[in-house]
Amino acid sequence: MGPKYKRIILKISGEALAGERGFGINQEVIDSIASQVKEIIELGVEVAVVVGGGNFWRGRSSEGMDRTTADYMGMLATVINSLGLQDALENIGVLTRVQTAIEMRQIAEPYIRRRAIRHLEKGRVVIFAAGTGNPYFSTDTTASLRAAEIEAEVILLAKKVDGVYDSDPAENPKAKRFDELSYLDVLKRGLKVMDSTATSLCMDNKIPIIVFSLKNPENIKKVVMGEKIGTYVKED
Helix, strand or coil: CCCCCCEEEEEECHHHHHHHHCCCCCHHHHHHHHHHHHHHHCCCCEEEEEECCCCCCCHHHCCCCCHHHHHHHHHHHHHHHHHHHHHHHHHCCCCEEEEECCCCCCCCEECCHHHHHHHHHCCCEEEEECCCCCCCCCHHHHHHHHHHHHCCCEEEEEECCCCEECCCCCCCCCCCEECEEEHHHHHHHCCCCCCHHHHHHHHHHCCCEEEEECCCCCHHHHHHCCCCCCEEEECC
């Protein structure tokens, strides 16, 4: 049986890249992600990636700093992660392009939708860096926006936790995990799947979201093959 999805957006949180250390890039983690991506590329899946920057910088939690400045610093953190992932992918023979929403031609291509789609059609991984290029928008919103633009069939939200819970499982051992949710459930309950802008964008464009853990090195492939893991967010 072949993969369930032909074109996907893989959204990786910056925190997931840090592994147990909680800061910076854990080479073991990034190499594991690269191997998983290679596996699904070989199945014929077209893969675009959006990486967060929380392992280096979180704009929202920078007290006393202008929000716009803090957000631009966060965008640069995503570029660092994107280049690290590109290096890990190319080390195992996966052709990869980084496209940035803020131009920095010496290290990456500028984001051009048609070029991104052409790369995907040629079997290259495309990593979208620097968010949307605008402050006040998260990398979750970037994943939703790019998914709509490149007509991805699903957003795979790879996190440190294994799904969406009704409360923080790290603080509440009795927290309940959801197998399925609607976009409206997420918005009404204020569940921390994606921020509300990103969730609304997915809802408007009918892009399903699958939230799962990166801890199991088989999980990306399992999701792509249609296996039910984590939490599935879709229409009612």
